[in-house]
Amino acid sequence: KAGVTQTPRYLIKTRGQQVTLSCSPISGHRSVSWYQQTPGQGLQFLFEYFSETQRNKGNFPGRFSGRQFSNSRSEMNVSTLELGDSALYLCASSSTRRTYEQYFGPGTRLTVT
Amino acid sequence: QQQVKQSPQSLIVQKGGISIINCAYENTAFDYFPWYQQFPGKGPALLIAIRPDVSEKKEGRFTISFNKSAKQFSLHIMDSQPGDSATYFCAASMSNTDKLIFGTGTRLQVFP
16 A cells, blocks of 8 residues: 655745645545654644544644645645745644554655745 | 653664663643654654553564653663664644644664
8 A cells, every 4th residue: 555645755945935735645544634844843733634624733823724635635835935934844644533543754845945 | 731752862772772762741631652763854654652551562672661640651672773773753642633742853873
């Protein structure tokens, strides 16, 4: 079974631009969560989606948004990029909510210049 | 109260030795405690996990010890190998969400 896939793997953007990252969960998984990983702040939760509904949101500004489609694929968007948004963005999927086992993709490395 | 504190920040162990990483939490609502292993350039990989109704769980060379009263849990890697060199994260979550609260990570280096 294929793992979680994220596209693109690497991205370079300029301050003020916006970016959309994509995540395809493991086949059959309906729950998708997003995390931001930086050397300074570590791994921080962004959002959780289940059946196209955002179930939980982390402590990030409104510039960070996301959505989930009917096929469970998910996208996250960051508008008006800031230098501090440079990070590894990770997506994780699980089969249903509260199955506990979450599997991460390889991440998208975003660099904002 | 949402934090998970992890120590040490880095760990150097000789091949064949035991690696021990510790985590502590405050929120008693946490009911799931996984450990993730991350290699450079990769996403975290689920290693082993425990629920608070169990005091110990072992999978191969990896063991989680859980002390509910002390609100602490630890990862023991027996017979550590150079291939275990990676960053390890403990995490916790509550029953009403998939949201994981991660520790700050421990960089493990195993020397031959």
